[in-house]
Amino acid sequence: MRTIQLQPQKLSLRAAGTVLDAAGMNEVWSATAQHARATGQPVTLSVLDGSTTLRTWSIAPHGERTQLERTPAASTFTLHLAPWVMTVPSEAGPVEREVSTLSVARQQAEDAATSQNHDFTVAVTGADLDDVQVISPRPVVMVEDDEDELDSLEELFADEADAQDPKATAGALSAFLRKHRKPLIISSAAGAALFIGLVGGGILLANSTTNPSESAAAAAAQSPDTTSSPRIQTAAEAPAGFSVNAAWAADGATDQRSALTPSGSVIGTVSGRVLNIIDAETGEVRDTVHLPVKPDTAPVGFQDARGSGEGLVMTGGTTLMIWTAGDGLTMHTTSEKETLQVTGPTVIAVPKSTSTRPDAIRLLHGNDFETWKSPGTGASPITPVDGGMLWASSVDGGTLVTADAEGKTKSSTRLVGPSPSAKISRWLGASEKFVAVTWSETGREPVLALHAADTGEVGDTTSMGSGTATSTRAVLGLEKTVMLVGSTPVDLDTGRIGTRTEDLPSTTDAAKAVPGGWLLRAQDGTETIVTSRGSTIISPTSTETLVGLTGEDSVVVDHRGALARFDPAPPETP
Numbered sequence: 001m002r003t004i005q006l007q008p009q010k011l012s013l014r015a016a017g018t019v020l021d022a023a024g025m026n027e028v029w030s031a032t033a034q035h036a037r038a039t040g041q042p043v044t045l046s047v048l049d050g051s052t053t054l055r056t057w058s059i060a061p062h063g064e065r066t067q068l069e070r071t072p073a074a075s076t077f078t079l080h081l082a083p084w085v086m087t088v089p090s091e092a093g094p095v096e097r098e099v100s101t102l103s104v105a106r107q108q109a110e111d112a113a114t115s116q117n118h119d120f121t122v123a124v125t126g127a128d129l130d131d132v133q134v135i136s137p138r139p140v141v142m143v144e145d146d147e148d149e150l151d152s153l154e155e156l157f158a159d160e161a162d163a164q165d166p167k168a169t170a171g172a173l174s175a176f177l178r179k180h181r182k183p184l185i186i187s188s189a190a191g192a193a194l195f196i197g198l199v200g201g202g203i204l205l206a207n208s209t210t211n212p213s214e215s216a217a218a219a220a221a222q223s224p225d226t227t228s229s230p231r232i233q234t235a236a237e238a239p240a241g242f243s244v245n246a247a248w249a250a251d252g253a254t255d256q257r258s259a260l261t262p263s264g265s266v267i268g269t270v271s272g273r274v275l276n277i278i279d280a281e282t283g284e285v286r287d288t289v290h291l292p293v294k295p296d297t298a299p300v301g302f303q304d305a306r307g308s309g310e311g312l313v314m315t316g317g318t319t320l321m322i323w324t325a326g327d328g329l330t331m332h333t334t335s336e337k338e339t340l341q342v343t344g345p346t347v348i349a350v351p352k353s354t355s356t357r358p359d360a361i362r363l364l365h366g367n368d369f370e371t372w373k374s375p376g377t378g379a380s381p382i383t384p385v386d387g388g389m390l391w392a393s394s395v396d397g398g399t400l401v402t403a404d405a406e407g408k409t410k411s412s413t414r415l416v417g418p419s420p421s422a423k424i425s426r427w428l429g430a431s432e433k434f435v436a437v438t439w440s441e442t443g444r445e446p447v448l449a450l451h452a453a454d455t456g457e458v459g460d461t462t463s464m465g466s467g468t469a470t471s472t473r474a475v476l477g478l479e480k481t482v483m484l485v486g487s488t489p490v491d492l493d494t495g496r497i498g499t500r501t502e503d504l505p506s507t508t509d510a511a512k513a514v515p516g517g518w519l520l521r522a523q524d525g526t527e528t529i530v531t532s533r534g535s536t537i538i539s540p541t542s543t544e545t546l547v548g549l550t551g552e553d554s555v556v557v558d559h560r561g562a563l564a565r566f567d568p569a570p571p572e573t574p
Contacts, residue, residue: 001119001134004109005087007126009098012080012235019237025128029065032077036061044068046075047128050082050101050251050562051233057128067129080235081127083254083560088112100254100561109135236557236564237540246564247554248283252276254561257298261310262345262478264515264550268299268312268323269563275299275314275323280550280565289329293319301515303345303478305363305370305384313347313364315340322367330367338362343383344476344513356380360407363389373407383480385432387411392427400435400453413456418447428474429483431492436474436483438464448485450495460497462488475511475518482532484511484518489534498534516549529555 011022013031022028028045036043036059045057056068056075086105088095099105106122113120114137124131234249253271260267260280267278275289293316303310311324320332320340334340338349347364357378362369372389374381379391379401388410393399398415415424417439425440428448435451446464451457464472464486472486481493489498505522512519517531525542529549537555539546547556547563554567 001121002089003121003123004089004105004112004135006102006105006122006124007085007087008081009083009085011127014078014080015076025126028079028128029059029063032059033061033063035076036063043076044072044074045077045079045128046071047079047081048233049103050235051249052101052103053233054081054102055129078233079128080233082235082251082562098254100251104253106133106135110138113137232564234559234564235562236559236566237544238566239537239540239546239555239557241537241569242555242566243569244566247567249562249564250278250283250285252558252561252563256558256561256563257295258545258547258556258558258563259299259301259312260515260548260550260556261301261312262303262515263310264548264556266310266312266325267547267556267563268301269558270295270299270314271561275312275329277323278563280556283563283565287328289323291316291321291329292331293317293321295321299323300342300347301345301478302342302347302364305346305365307386309366310345311367322364324367327367332368342513344480345478346384346480348381350381370405372405373403375401375403375407375409377401379403380427382427382430383476387432390430390432392430398424398427398437400430400451400456402432413451413453415451415456416458418449418458418461422447426474428485428490429476429492431481434459434492434495436485436490436492438472448488448490448497450490450492450497452495459495462497473511475513477518477532478513478515479532484530487530489530489532501530501534501536504528504530504536514546514548516553519546519548 011025011028013020013022013028020031032043032045040061042058042060045059047054047056053071056071058066058068082101084099084102084105086097086099088097099108102124109120109122113135117137120135122133122135232246232249234246236246236249238244238246252269256269256271258267258269265280267280269276269278273291273294275291276285277287277289278285291314295314295316297315299312299314301310302313309324309326311322314321315334318334318336320334322330322332337352339352339355341348341350349362349369350358357380358374360371360373361381362371363384375391375393377393377395379393382390382392385402388402388404391401391403393401396414397417400413400415401409402411403409415435415437419441422439422441424437425446426438428436428438430436430453433453435453437449437451439447439449447461448464449461450459452459474483474485476483481491483490483492487501487504491498505520505526505528514529517529520528520530522528527539527546529537529546531537531549537546539557544557544559547558549555550565552567554565556563556565
């Protein structure tokens with residue numbers, strides 16, 4: 001009988017909002033027992049797998065541990081086990097995979113046993129309680145639709161595939177995933193356990209022999225938790241400035257990639273060939289969509305080129321997958337001669353050979369593309385507006401052109417430079433009201449200037465510093481009226497240049513527009529959102545992704561599959 005090994009990837013001990021990543025269970029038991037000895041009172045430790053409480057321990061001052069039959073409403077400590085490392089035997093040798101929760105791992109083991117028609121032993125080690133369980137095959141139930149099977153489990157057990165009955169195997173995998181791959185939503189109404197500290201707890205003696213990690217855990221447990229509402233158990237952590245209690249939490253796959261639609265109302269998470277559509281307000285799963293191919297990248301939120309709707313777009317090879325609330329999932333085959341660009345919320349297909357000055361482009365409208373012809377004269381596309389399409393033309397040293405779909409010019413405005421000898425070094429962005437460009441002049445620093453779109457006259461300006469005219473990142477926001485130039489928000493609606501945001505992470509990656517601002521990733525993986533108001537939101541750990549902001553300025557995060565929304569922290573009362 002072959003054995004599948006399961007070990008928690010890390011052990012996170014939490015109390016009163018403080019997290020201690022323990023090296024092993026000995027450190028966990030030592031820290032909790034130390035606190036019990038210091039206070040002279042038993043402490044409780046609830047063990048969580050994702051958002052599910054597996055069991056609760058009582059640790060006495062002398063170190064004795066007792067498993068409680070009932071989980072208390074509140075525990076002194078919580079221990080988070082997820083994610084897990086799953087070691088699967090194969091003919092080529094052991095294969096390690098990461099899974100989100102213990103229950104998901106056991107379901108995958110059961111699916112492997114079913115596909116191979118033999119028993120597996122699942123051995124759990126490294127947690128608070130070692131366990132060995134025999135997983136037997138379950139009866140295979142055929143499903144009508146055997147064309148939408150997913151490949152994630154087939155890849156996991158690729159070397160163990162049942163070649164004699166592939167349709168039965170695929171059907172079992174598909175039926176299982178349709179049943180189990182939706183996120184588990186935990187709300188405060190579900191009665192999640194409270195994180196609370198000890199009331200009237202003791203103080204550790206200065207000459208105690210505890211190590212720093214034990215002292216940190218004990219001190220965290222003594223800090224009172226003033227949160228009045230039940231705290232939702234999740235591995236996700238709130239960034240600074242947000243309530244530590246999640247508004248909702250959902251356990252997904254550890255390899256999932258997430259994105260918000262431009263309005264911040266819908267979240268799309270992709271794992272393998274499964275797309276989950278989640279309501280950003282409630283955390284409820286609206287739909288689960290099976291994709292024809294596995295996407296190459298994370299989903300991208302987009303807005304209809306005419307501003308009449310929004311959705312998510314994904315690519316897998318030459319397959320373009322588009323999801324909208326009205327039409328669901330639609331597919332297109334992309335041309336190898338085209339490349340997709342995302343400008344703000346707009347998806348544009350441009351020819352690879354003439355991407356900067358194309359004869360025509362295609363804009364994503366609904367679930368299909370519309371062709372827009374260039375007005376000519378070496379024009380480059382900027383962004384669609386209500387009046388047509390804005391193009392940057394080199395005519396007369398720099399002209400903003402508004403053209404219709406046939407390329408017919410509806411209006412044009414020559415930009416007036418800050419001095420007679422200045423030349424446009426880069427077009428940054430434009431709206432129907434203002435145009436942002438950089439001007440260069442021999443012997444002077446480049447200048448960022450905003451011009452009135454109807455007259456071309458110079459408005460607000462700022463120096464950009466030597467050598468930055470062509471290298472500075474410039475990313476249009478999803479609102480299409482604000483852009484980030486370097487580290488400075490620029491408002492294309494009011495014509496004002498904002499204050500430079502200080503202490504942004506040093507990164508070579510381009511900034512990415514997300515609902516509420518722009519996302520930057522530091523070299524260590526830590527992410528920062530620069531909001532359109534110029535403030536910053538920083539992810540608490542390098543393993544947590546900032547998905548974006550919702551309409552109420554709440555932040556959505558994804559911590560290795562632990563999806564959660566955190567609302568702004570209430571103002572402190574004097």
